[in-house]
Amino acid sequence: MERRGLGSLQPLSDDVSAADWLVAAVRDFDHSVGSLVPPVFQAYARAFHPARRHGKAGADVDVSWTEVAAFNGRHAHAGMQWTSITGSWQYLHEDTQPGVWDVEPEEGTLPAAQAEALVQVLARFTSSPQQCFFSVWEGFGALAVPPVARTVLMPQREMRLLTGPLSEAVTASMETPPWEQSPSLWWPADRAWCVATDVDLMSTYIGASSACVQAVTTAADLEAWSIDSRHGITYDSDSLNTVVAPPPDTARFLTACLHSPTRQ
Template identity: 50%
Template sequence: MDQPFTIGGLTLRTDMRPADWAMATARNFSDNVVGCLVPPIFAAYARVFHPALREDGERTEEVSWAEVADANGRLTHPAMQWPSITGSWRFLFSDHQPGLWDTPPREGSLPVRQAARLARILAAYTVIPEQCWFAVWEGFGGLGLPVENEEIPRMEMPARSMLLLSGPLSAATTSLSEPSWLDQRAGLWWPRDRAWCVATDVDLMTTYVGGTDECIATLVADDELEVMKVSADHRLGWDGDSLNPPPAGQRP
């Protein structure tokens, strides 16, 4: 490219060296654990739950996983999975539970309010919030990036080929899709000092963060996010919930 490609506050990069550390340390995708998404080099890890939504007249309200679990007689715990706390596979991407929730948690992209809140908290845990790296899966539909240009290097994370961008931490809320209402944000972001790392896989309804013990404790204690502490060995799949019964039948 003759000129740098920018979108919002982010600039597309062709030098992959800032991402070498993540590509070199992430675990094999077949392990199906947090360490496949967030490099297993941090002192502590957290799981950020994407909220479901409830339509109340003209208002839209967020519904926590804890509220859904309690209403369905299920247990709230760090490894809970959406099909297990709702009791049915059909609630994965459609349908609803009247009066409880109308739209399931967003899959593959951290909702904008949660992204903004997470960025504000994490700003205190890096000395250079103005210099961060962001990676987005090249397979997202509607990306407003030159994904067809094979000359642009990719960040090769386990089972995910990603485009690398840079910008200030505040750009974590930037939608990289066109039209912007598709709302597809970067799935991996970290500051230049690698003090923490955030990952949202394209197939998951939750986001994972690695950082210091203090950083993760702050996230867990925050009353504007639904966060629970996990480990780098925390399982990612629907079968990771060992406390709630799995839904009957086969996953569609």
């Protein structure tokens, strides 16, 4: 499954008031779940982007974070971080663990297969699946979003706003080929839930009702855990596994990212 083009998404060129509640409610980028998804929902979930292992005939197989953690003798839990469950920063954008995983989880974009599984759940918990809002961080280098799309002033993550049916969360790409970019933030008109995939993270966060979050965390095609809106989202927020300190150059880069968004 691939993302190609904007599909039926339409840029909002004049009125972005549909996002006012988000801007008003979200925490001021304090590096918690609530700085990505407004802390106004009953419950929250964290959906992990899978790693991949090369299979037979060129077909990749999804590998869960739970499987990676088990291989490395680490604890799988809602707050686990990639460098903590692999045990080294060399497994971030560099080395792999052959036989377990060959491709690290997607960073900053929700893979289409996981988006499809998530949409199947979320569609049951909104009265407005045909009227949803989608925004994308404007710092991506190959944006497919027309310049006419108005900007939403989210803290540290200014975004362009579009509208369309929920189904576009699966197939729409916010960047031009060969890039495949999911929406960064999306929600239905009835505000029943909200989904966030930050540019720097390998996970997607969902705020919703308790029933919706339970359905997300029990969906067969998702690796998702319930999480508190106050939980940290940074590499050092893993409370059960040993936090591995990054190399000096990486540490300086991460510090900069925590205070301003990175750009491609």
